[in-house]
Amino acid sequence: MRRVFAREEVCIACRLCEVACAVEHSESKHIITAMRHEHPKPISRIHVEVDGPFSFAMQCRHCEEPLCAQSCLTQALRKGEDGVVRYNPDYCIACYTCMLACPEGAIVKASRGTWKGVAKCDLCPDREIPACVAICPNEALLFGEAWEWEAMQTPAEPPILARGGHRA
């Protein structure tokens, strides 16, 4: 399963991912209409944590053993066969147990008229690459398989003699 990975070392805390997420999950999906004229305001499912120069974007990590789904009283949150933890608003009774259970704090409250419930990252099912990853100006969010991410963590030696050149 492809998921979103955050890179603290290059996150610039601009919070464009939050904007993109809110717009993607809005009614109009048009940035100006969504952010200025839609009520209730579209909510972002991603949140940038900032402490001094340290920052990174936090959203649902689609855990192997999702505590939110395990704690959900009505199975409104379920882990699919493909590994994506999905939310079904029709089942939700707005007890917010999932919010308490989530170790990442990745679930946020949501409401629309009389309906109350939560919102969380759905990995943008309508898009090839999630909106947050696509907008990030510094590649602080990456989308891919876990093994690809693992491979990135061990930096390879730079190519010596990449294009001719010499050895000193």
Added chain:
Amino acid sequence: MITGQSTRLRSYLPPRFLARIMDDRCIRCQVCVRQCGWEALYYDERNDCINSTEANCTGCHRCVALCPTHAIWIEERPLQYRPNFNWRPEAIEDAMQQAESGGIILTGMGDDKGQTIYWDKLVLNASQVTNPSIDPLREPMEVRTYLGRRPDTLDIDYGSMKLRSPLGPLRTLEVPIMFSAISYGALALQVQEGLARAATEMGTFWNTGEGGLHRSLYPYRDHTIVQVASGRFGVSREYLDNSGIVEIKIGQGAKPGIGGHLPGNKVTAEVAATRMIPMGTDALSPAPQHDIYSIEDLRMLIYALKEATNYTKPVSVKIAGVHHAAAIASGIARAGADIIAVDGLRGSTGAAPKIIRDNVGIPIELALASIDHRLRQEGIRNQVSLVCAGGIRNAGDVVKAIALGADAVYIATAALIAVGCHVCQGCPSGRCSWGITTTDPHLAKRQNPDLAARRLANLLKGWEHEIKEMLGGMGINSLESLRGNRDHLRGVGLSDTELQILGVRHAGM
């Protein structure tokens, strides 16, 4: 004690720029506010709008680049002084600024005054009818360059087709463009990593500047030029070992005659450790190299470095283009340097007194042409490679520099522009909103070395294509055939003296 404005005088300087925000497009996401390193923008909670403190704005356009709805743009807001050809706004405002501070005006980037840019007055030739042009997409085109000393004569064993005469250490450039010296401290480490990676990928060199070499960049050593400057910051055995070329910095185009400046606010713990200086202190390099007061002294340093590197690395000497550059270069060649780098009037800097940046030195085109001419005249051109720096803006300038006699060029401003620089000249402050000329961890994070390396390599690839196209148009299939070949250059609108110095004929002749 009664005080007025005694500690800091009220500034009479008018704001240079005006931030305009289209209210109907602004979604109040405050990305612009968070990205402005100059604290020129803020969110006005009461009126629910973005507001600005224009006096802080340098026109770096970070906000413009990141605004998701393109709601913000920055306008220049020149104050309409009473027209006066002598007292132009810049002269007035500089005097105002100094009346407040009582100090030298420190600035960044290269000379922005209207001295002649000779590249713009030189035009290139192309083949028509009588000689065929070459299509670089279909036919081989050679732009490889070697830097270093060539022997005076070639002794070839024709039996085995081997070279008998000994060759000194040579370095290969796959593109004749290197990244010029920008030190760690002046520049964020992330950008240096980008430069190092791009240089490695493209088979060329990047230059550490005088600020030492951070350990994390040792793996790129084969494509690294390490600088030994008057401050000797970070110079050690390890430093010399982790390099491809060693460069002695005598002068810099932006500030000939004075040493490097690194304001103390940029000297973080890492910079201090790399430079081997205390944290937070101004790193002011002495104006001269204190062990060099003559060509003989320079020779001693060159050979000390050659000795230290066991004669395995070419030694370069970088000078600023000044009045007697040609005679000085001749001395440097005779002192044993393998490479001479010349930096011109429009060469850039991270911090220099504005008065020196804008008034001292000569245009690089004249310095380059006169040095090449002088070295040829004296029959020692083969002993050194000539690198041209300061004011190279595009592939056209590169080709013209090579036709004027350069072996390769150094680019710095162009490279920084590739990673986002908008040439706002705010470098000395260390508040660069693009995360380029800063060591603030919050700002420096804005440069992702992966992306920086990609952009820099793309720039070189683009220029390489263009160089090949221009060479092909001239009917040349190798850069070597263009080197010092002024026959492919013509001057437009230049005086006889200028043409004579450049060694170029006027267009139409």
